[in-house]
Amino acid sequence: MKNSSRSLVSVAALALAAGGAVVLTEQPPDDARSPQRSQVDLIIGDRIGSQPRFAVPDCLASDGEPELITAGRILAQVLWDDLDFEREFRMLPRDTYSTVPPARSLTDLPFQAWQELGADGVVSCALTSLADGRISVRARLFNTRSLESAFGVEYSGTLRNVRVYAHELSDEIHRQQRGLEGVARSRITFVSDRDSESVLGLVENRQTKEVYIADYDGANAQRVTVSRSLNVTPTWSVNGRAVAYTSWRNGPPDVFISHIYEGRLESPLGGTVDIHNWLPSYSPDGRWLAFTSNRDGNPEVYVSRTDGTDLRRLTNHPGIDTSPTWSPLGLQIAFTSNRTGSPQIYVVGVDGTGLRRITFESYCDRPTWSPAPYNEIAYASRTGPGYDIKVVDLATNEVRQLTFGLGSNESPSYAANGRHLVFSSDRTGDRQLFLIGRDGRGLRRITNDGNNEMPGWSR
């Protein structure tokens, strides 16, 4: 369970994302220090293992202000999508609520009508304009049978990005009701040609690709790189305040780290015209980078501290060794090697010992180690003319396939809770980003603009 100081940290991060101050003025009723018994009483649902049915009607808007009505609709829709995403609740479709009269206030709901519709829980929310031009967002989660408020929260901030309130609410509800760390406030970094320009240089007809960041659902996309050059393979730092990626901005490829909230850029791995570094990957404690480099005359995997010190070479083979990813405890690294003639996934200890081959297929690349508790690695595997996303369970060596030949599906990356992956696919013509559950269910497309690829999901 979270304690209150941890909650405040997450609210600070939220304020930053919303571009305005957000203050949690009311703690959820189930403080972490309350007795276990009373928490159980507040959990909505009939029995353990069942999926309680939730409804999220539009938020009430004070004085019927049109701006707040719109914001209240967006907030409710985004919250509904966020709650639906984790599949912990059966979400009642929002277009079926017409028989239910609107709430008279945040706490005065037509509970019987919601019960008739089949809802076990209803999220009630209200938006109010504050004197200083900001808004207040109040929300309650009600049990339609006991009429108890299982959860209550209040934020204040700007109207600029109401989606962020919904994401925060969703994560709070998942945490409080299901003990689950949601990912609604997580973000995805990716590569896009949506603002493509011609590359600076001696060769014409080359188009830039730039690094972007967006909310986990694809909203609020923002450009990170502005270099008139090629930029690929972005990945989030563990604290979510920086993106590391491969850029050709100085000519040859090197690893750059953009500290996106400070406007600071660094390239700590010592790239030169002859030393090239690419495909950075952060260790789970955020203190190390694994990456590929040609510095010994051949693509090999290296590890160093994020400031470039303590460099260690991890692989030593005349073939290509590349695409490193860390195990959840940071003790092992999976990577791609073509040492047997075709690219396959291998695992080795960070001390260089215990090398073992993991995949035995025609062509595998871009391994991504799942966060705990799942002991598995996702990768792109050639299954025909293109690739599909597969997952290998490291305990059993069993391989399961998540996509099935619809377009070419590549570059998987896990959400922080291990329950979802993001990958790129050209199944719709252009290359776009999709989310999918680790069980292969719940496919969602999250990009539309240009071609989008090589995603990385924040921790």
Next chain:
Amino acid sequence: MNCSGSGRDATRSVGFGTKRGRAAAAVALAMLVGASCVRNPPPVEPEPTAPPPGAEEVARGRPDRPAPRPNPRPAAPLPPVLPEEDEFTTRSLEEINRDSPLSPVFFAYDSSELDGEAQVVLEANADVLMQFPTWVVTIEGHCDERGTPEYNLGLGERRALAVRDHLVRLGLPVSQLRTVSYGKEFPFAPGNDEASWAANRRAHFVITAQ
């Protein structure tokens, strides 16, 4: 499908059909394409320079530079017919690269091995570079679209390194040679067919200093 169109259409219109892309076919393709319509790299800007570190802020613009001019370029000769030496010393980098005396070499699928034909091309390129010892050449490694984008960065590097090492064995100083991998990010032929793939599995030479 006309010469005023983009390089894409022109390339696609070259009917190499489904013929398995061997190096010879690819070289011939490159020549044919070059001779017909494809717009090839014409150098306009100097080497990219690094913007100041602070420039990397989210969504911060930067003034546009003039777009490169399109410029048809004749086929790369094989073996190169060398113009007079002083012709090169008086011309700019842009002009030299536009009408490059250095031919690309081509590779088999997922391979960085230099076959006989590639070695012949590299010998001719070495002869040129020995005549111009002040030139610095960047060997670009490129891949076809069938590999993954991540692995192809390594494969392109291997191709560029294989070419560099071969040129060093032929007697060129390593200081004259640079490498860069572009993986599959900058295809020369945009098609999804054998001929395009063959044309894109290459080491491409760009003269970056005179």
